[in-house]
Amino acid sequence: MPEFGFSIKKPRSENLDVTAKAKYEELARRVPSFKRCFQCGCCSATCSARQFTDYNIRRLHTMFRRGNTEGLAEELRKCMLCGKCVLVCPRGVNLRQLIINMRKMLEEEKK
């Protein structure tokens, strides 16, 4: 089976009862425009990194939103911070800031 996005090895379901909302809330505090995302897919459709890899920024920031950060730090390294996604986002989400802050938070988590 081909792998889409970053690896999901075992079949599993999201469990909202145990989702860690705290991470999302902290990210939304740092980048408030993130709250407005309505999942249109413009960022991922236009993304420069997406042209060469199976990196999907919309899926990644949604994983973060759900508190699911497994493998995310590695995946986010593929972003070149070119800012094309920011230009097209119809909800004005500051995706560059979002990515920088996701990276920071994941780094802080490691320590």
Place this chain on the structure above:
Amino acid sequence: MKKTAIIGAGPAGIEAASVLAGSGVEVLLFEKSETPLSNLKDKAFLFPDFSAASDMVSELEDKLLKDNITRCFGTEIVEIKWKGTEWQLVSGKSEAWYADSVLIATGYSTFDARRKEELGYGIYKGVVTSLEMEKMIREGNIVNGHGDMPKRIAFLQCVGSRDEKSGNHYCSKVCCVTAVKQAIEVRKQLPRTDLTVFYMDLRMWGQGFEEMYRTAQEKYGIDFIRGRISEAAATFDDRVQIKTEDTLLGMPLRTTVDLLVLMVGMEASAGTRTLGASCGIGGEYGFIKTISPHLYDNDTGKPGLFAAGTCKRPLSIWDSINDGRSAAIAIKDYLDTLP
């Protein structure tokens, strides 16, 4: 006889004129075009029942054949002023009229798709608006930029609506169902053309809409893909390559079509903006603001000044007609309080 001036001969203004005239009020009906109902005359068939727009036009025009309606067509009102006991209306040619009350029914205009440059309208031949598609359906001549029969057509929702970049955060309400309506009409004329609607949410809010959507899938073989097109580019043969994400699969999607139809949103018309600003009742996005959306949704808070139809917000035709009728009742109540 008490006198009401109605500005705008669209569905809302005409219905209000007809009801008021029927209850013995003298009506002055202003329309900037030479003929009424310009926003209906460019339509082919109407959702949700696929009735011909031309039938609706003649039924509404018949309502104007009443003695106490004076038609002032070809007259654009540019200013309205409260003169202590009555309203003064001034036209672009500086003529003036007076009335006990005024109904603003100046309607909407469509979003200028050139403002979304990344979608290529006005640049690539294969990119058209929903208005142009209405015209092609009406004329039975659905063609691509070269005048040939299109083999693949894509419809894109929310152009100029729900969009931070164009400053319109709101939903235009009618374009989702209009895309379904148009796709079905195209299918009837072009049985073998591939039809896809790109949407973020399909807002099938009205009676019969969900059934139209279901019929579009089942009977007419129309495809629906969840994703917003972020860019369009022309190919060497003037076809249009579009880029989106199939958000339900999480996969990038690229496809080339002969026609890309942009479902342009509804904005406050120039007349709505000017008159709203001239008497201090302009609200968000240039639409007219009323006292409350529940009760008093035709009252502007100024004595004798009322509003109806799409000058307040995006609405369907029957919403607008009902709103015109409800404004007529509010105006009648107001006139009855005058000496």
